[in-house]
Every structure is written in structure tokens, then in C-alpha cells.
Amino acid sequence: MNLPRYSLDNAKVIYFFLALLLVGGLISFGQLGKKEDSPFVIKSASIVTRYPGATPEEVEKLVTEPIGREIQSMRRVYKITSESYYGLSKIMIELDPATPADEMPQMWDELRRKVLNIQPQMPQDASPISVSDDFGDVFGIYYGLSAGEGFTYEEMRGWAQRIKTALVTVKGVQKVTLFGEQSGVVNVYVSLSTLNNLFITPSEVIQTLQAQNTLVSSGEKLAGEMQIKLIETGTYKNLDDIRDQILTSSQGRQIRLGDIARVE
Template identity: 30%
Template sequence: MKNGFNLSEWALRHKSLVWYFMIVSTLAGVMAYMNLGREEDPSFTIKTMVISAAWPGASVEETLNQVTERIERKLEELPALDFTRSMTTPGQTTIFVNLRATTRGRDVPGTWVQVRNMISDIRSELPQGVVGPFFNDDFGDVYGNIYAFTSDGLSQRQLRDYVEGVRTKILRIPNVGKVELIGAHDEVIFLEFSTRQIAALGLDQQEVIRALQAQNAISPSGVIQAGPERISVRVGGQFTSEESLRNINLRVNDRFFRLSDIATITRGYTDPPQSLFRYNGQPATGLAVGMKAGGNLLEFGEALEAQMHRIIAELPVGVGVHLVADQPVVVEEAVGGFTRALFEAVAIVLLVSFLSLGLRAGFVVALSIPLVLAMTFVVMEYLGISLQRIEL
């Protein structure tokens, strides 16, 4: 009676072929391990979007009935919708759109595009004066490196300009993802009207504001056709600084007056600021740097460190650069810990196998561990799976 196929017998009769496959698999595994992406944690998709809209001056009931309910009724048409949750305050609504747990991660970006299109369809039905709606679905962004920029003798605007220049240079690094400023203050010009002066001149503050808007408006002024030449005509007079505001003469109710006679014009920063960033209690501007998904965070960290050394050498005296968060160090420790654990496991199995099975059988058992891992690394590279703590 003939037995079925015996893999062990076939391997013994084809030793050269088996050794060939073992060597090729090992070399391919080593190369795959070197090329695998390194990350701290696996990327995941958050299936929630936030939609916000403002209706200045409206009550809670008006905002709820005219804005919140109209948006939520439209969202009910979304096939992948699980539920919505909203918070409505006077003149402000915030709606959380949650997708079903069965929604595939690769389908989520297309679903958010569908949500934007659906809300755009009803934008004309919303009351006049509604600001928005605005959409936020960037919850999964991770910034591995955060730098704090401090200044000694520089204004916040000057520091922001330098940080913007640094951001432009960092964007040239291969595999760089999002690079965002944290705690940067926006400059604004404040107009503080004197109610006494406005009343004495018999003016209306709203009329003054409308006159300023008309003065600062950019509108087409026509063209001059001179044979083959076509020359665009533009009207100047737009505001370029607070000084141009102080010198402006406005006409209201057939009367001319200087804006500085009824208002105090100053340059400053948004108050209250949208966000604040401090380093050791000192005001600073943060720069958060992220890597593209699937990249090698260790190689990216080395490239970023080299670029930052060149950037710091070009910054003026008074600008301090401080590393706040360094994710490549965490990833290096995680991957290094896995490598140490792997070698320890192989050494323990070798020792136990040699003592219990003998030299030849123990060598075969111990050799199977790195061989299986090598083939696993090849499969991981083929499927685009990176090395991170969960996979390790």
C-alpha cells in the first residue's frame, strides 16, 4: 500500500532545493526588514466628523430649528450614517456625525466628501447670515516631532515669520506629512471708536464701517485696449497698514472727516488668542511635524534632525529652538526591544534544544524561528504593514 505525499521525505530527497529556498527566504527577509516602515502605533481611521455653523444674533430656538435640524435631516440620507449628536447654543451649532462600525476605513474619506456635497446642496436653504457650515475630519493626524521656538527681543510676528520659513524648509524632507504651527498669534488692527466724538459729529458707527468697507473693496475697473495691447485698470486706495487707516478721509452724509478723529487705531494680536503655546513658562510658537503613513520613522527622524541642524545655523541670534517631543526615539526603543527579545528567544531555544534533542535536531528546531520571521517580514512588506508596537 502506497502512502500519501510525505513532505519530510521530499525535503530529504531535494536537499539542495530546500537549502536554496531557505537561503533566499532568509536574505529576502533581511532585506524586507530593512525596508519596512517604522511607526510607534498602527494608523487607524476615526469615523467621526464635526460640522459647525454660526448664526450671530440668533436665539437657541432659532438656531436649533433653522440650522441644526435642517443639517441633521439632510444627514439622515447618508447610507453609512450611524447616528448624529448635536450641541446648540445661541448663534452656534456643533454636530457630530458618526458612521457605522462596519464602514471600511478606505471608504471613510469618500463618505466625508459625500457629506460635504450633501450639506452644500442645502446651503441656500439656510437663513441669511449663517457663517459656515465648516467641516473637521482630521482627527487621526499624528505629529511625531514638536519643536518650540522662543524669542529674545523679537515680536511675536517676527518669530512667526521665522517659523513659517522653517516650515517651508521642512516640507522638502522626503516622506514628510503635515507640518503645522501651534500657538501662532494672528495680527489684527483694532478700531476703538469714541462714542463721544461720533455723537458730537452726528455720525452713525455703522455708516462709518460701511464707508470703510467701500473704500477697501477690490472691484474690477475695466481695461484699456490700445491696438494689440490690453491694459488692466486698477483703482488704488486699499488699506495696507494702520497708518493708511489713520490718514484716510471718509465721506459720510456728504461730510468729510478723518478716521483718526473719531477712532483710535492700533495694531495688536487677536484677543483672546485661539491657542497658546509655552515652553518652560515662556511664550513660544510650536511647530508640529508629522510623517506620511507607512514611512520609516527612524530614517525620517534622522533626515529631520539633519535638516533642523542646518536651519538652526541660519536662524538669527535670539531665536531659540527646543525639541519638545521626539517620537523616533520611542520607535527606536520599541524596535530595539523587539530585536533584543528575538535574539534572546533564539538563544534560549538553541540552548534548550541542544540539551534535550542533541546538536543536529536542536539546530533544526532553532533555525525555524528566524526562518519563519524572515518569511513574515517579506509578507509584511508585500502587504504594506509597517513595524510598530502592536505588530511586534
Template identity: 20%
Template sequence: MRIVDLSIRRPVAVAMAFLAVVVFGVVSFSRLPLDLLPDVSFPTLTVQTQYPGVGPQEIENLVSRPIEEAVSVVQGVRQVTSRSRPGRSDVTLTFRWGTDMDFAGLDVRERLDLLNLPPAATRPTIARYDPNAEPVLRFALTPARPLDPNIPADRRELVALRHLAEEQVRRGLEGVEGVAGVRVTGGLVEEIHVEVDQARLAGLGIPFQQVVGRLEAENINLAGGILEEAGAEYVVRTVNEFVELDEIQNVIVGTANGQPVLLRDVG
């Protein structure tokens, strides 16, 4: 009752106090910081490891499981999940909110350096989820009718749609003021599949890895440095990437009985 009695005896003072609270509230509200896209750091880390040519089961046993066992004892880890795919392992660590992710990343790296992974596997890399890297807007290009990628004619249309997105749509959006980056996903990327007759290779005594190595060595552009002459500089390059299908078929993959063996001979 003292507050009520005081309010009755001093109405002017109570009114001034109430007005002061309102004024301070309005001023504080007007000065609150606003951010359309606030910087939010999620306490997650992803350990990515490449192991080319290995199936999901082997990835799980040889890569994902050892990494899980090594990083699960890191301080602050709340959950560990993994995803094993052909040739790749992704292990995701979820930490408690408030964990210093810089120190957590260093701790995870120390644990990974103690692992004995298969020699053919790449060194594990640690990636942090950045919400700022997520797209703000998404545009979808759809064909006029449903397309089946197993049909050659439809496959060509899907490849053309991807080419349209990369060469025209992306370049047009990148020129818009305020756009930091444009990423194209989906569709079909034009590829050339080389099918090799294993029996014919074995008969000629040519290892399969030798065929792969020859294709990699032939399909490459190399920089040769800069040549200076008469005050002018010339960029020296070795341009050797495949342009025509015949160039791939005519690659020499080995020799048999002193004669060169072309890719077309074993494909």
C-alpha cells in the same frame, strides 16, 4: 491521553509539527506590516457655523440648538455636543465605530439643508477630524522674562516674538526635507483697533455699519487682469491696503452738511 500516547509513539512526527509551527510563526511575524503613523479615521464630524456680531447665548439658541436637534436623529450618532462662542457655533457628532463616515456626512448635510437658520449666519460646514493633520513636533518660543500683554512695552515684545516665529522659524523649518507644513499659533498678532464715538456718529447722521463698510472698501487689493502690449504681458493690480496709521485716520466715512467726515473726526 491519546495525544500523550501519540507523542510518545511518534516523537519525530511531533517534533516536525512543532518545528513547522515555529517556522510559520517566524515567517508570519517577519511579514507583518508596520506603519509609524497608521491611517486612523475617528468617527466624528464637526458642524461649524459663523454668525458674526452675535453673543454666545444667541448663538446657542439660534444656531447650536437647532443644529443639535436636526442631526441628533442621524443613524449611528452616539453623542452630540456643542460649543457656542461669540460669532461661532461648533457642534460635534460622535458616531459608533464602524459607521461609514462618507454616508454619515451626506446624511448630516441633508439634515442641515432643511434648517432655517438666521439669514446673517453662514452656511454650516462639515469638518472631519484628521489625525494626520496634527503636528508631529511642537516648538515653543518663550521670552526671557514673563510678559504682560496689558503693558504696551510687553505687548510689543510679544508681537515681535510672533513675527520672529512666522518670518524666520517657520520659513527655516519649511525648508527641511520631509516637512509637509508648519503652523504658527499663539503670541500676539499686530492689530489696529478703531474706537468710534457713537454719540458723534449719531449727531452727524452716519450709521456705524457705514464706517465699517468704508474701512473694508478702502483696505483692499484688487486684481485687474493682464494687459498685453508689444508682446509683453503686464499684471494690473489695484494696491490700496493701509500701510500707515494716517491713511486709516484720513478715510472718508461720510458727509455732513456737504462736507466730508474723516474717521479721525468721529474716533
């Protein structure tokens, strides 16, 4: 049976376009961009505030509700959920799923401005409001830093920070975070019975250490055309300075801190 010529011509055209689409699809797939750790945007943030000593009802009334009312006026807010515990307030804010990814930094900046506006209205003993919006961070490479004997934690921390400073300038690196840092602390071990015998309270020891190590502006002095900057001394430079701190009892007796306490 002979088919009409126009049917054969139509079939050829259809097969030609199918072949063209197949070849074009293969070429496009080969040129498709690929990433091992592709970026994605999480449109949620958490707001945490601590209010030590407060009941859940007090936290809800004095902390959670004022913050919630303030951030409700933000653009593109989709949902706000909150939880109030003993001494702790947690608020989760979710933005509209249709929010463009390139607009997210601006939205989080707006959220932080709202938080700064409400901060002065927080109770006196409440902590600063903490905003976390980095849930979508992806770490593609982990490095472990180790050192042999003779290196202190402070030296290792310094080298880690130098490496971090160099890595953030590498093209394609968005964020570098250090984990396991050993922060330096000073521990003062003192017997409460010894303090009682000397008529000194632990709060007086704390206040003395805090006041001694406070940086204050001592002003300037004009001497003709010269401007002389006055610098206060007396801040702690090492552990021996802390041990040499003089404590004064309520009876006027002076005691060296290192004689009654162990400073490490």
C-alpha cells in the same frame, strides 16, 4: 516497559512541528513592523453652524434638521446625534465601524459635498457650515520657535511658515500645523461722545473703512492690439493711510479719522 515504536515516532513528529512553529514565530516577531506613533482612524466628524440671535428651537428647525436630513442619505452612516443651543448647532456623525480605513477620505469628501448642497438653504445670517474630521491626527514631534529682541510677531510667523513649507516635503510627514500664530489686526479707538458731537455714527465709520479697502475689478481697455488692465488704487497700505481716511458727517463736514481716533 518498552513503548511501541509508532508512539515514539509520533511524539518526534509533534515535537518537530512545535519547534518549527516556535522558530517561525520568533522570526516573524522580529520582522514585525513597529511605529512609535501608529496611525488609527476615527470614523466620526462634527458639523458646527452658528446662527447668532436664534433660539434653540429656531436653530433646530432652520439649521440642525435640514443638515441632518441631507447627511442621512450618505452611505455607511451609523449614527447621527445633534444638539441645538442659542445661536449654535452641533451635529456628530459616526460611520459604520466596518468602513475600511482607505475609504474614509472618500466618505468625508462625500460629507462635504452634502454640506455644500445644503448651504444655500441656510438662513441668511447663519455662518458657513464647518466640518471637522481630523480627530485622529497624531503629532509625534513638537518644536518651539523663539526669537530674540528685535523680531516682530509678523517676522516670526513668516519664518514659521517657511519651516512648515520645508517640513511637509519630508518623507513620512503627513501634516504640519502651526500653533500660537499672532495674526495682524488693526484697532481703531474712538470716543462715542466725539462721534456724537460730529454727527457720525460708529456704523458709518465701519462702512467707510470696509468700502475703502475693498478690492474690485476695474476692467480692461483695448488699445489696438494692446490690452490694458485698469487697476484701482486707494486701498490701505499702512496705518497712516487709515489715519488719513476722510469721514463725512451728516451735515457735510469732513474730518480726518486720525484726528478723532487712535489707530494701532
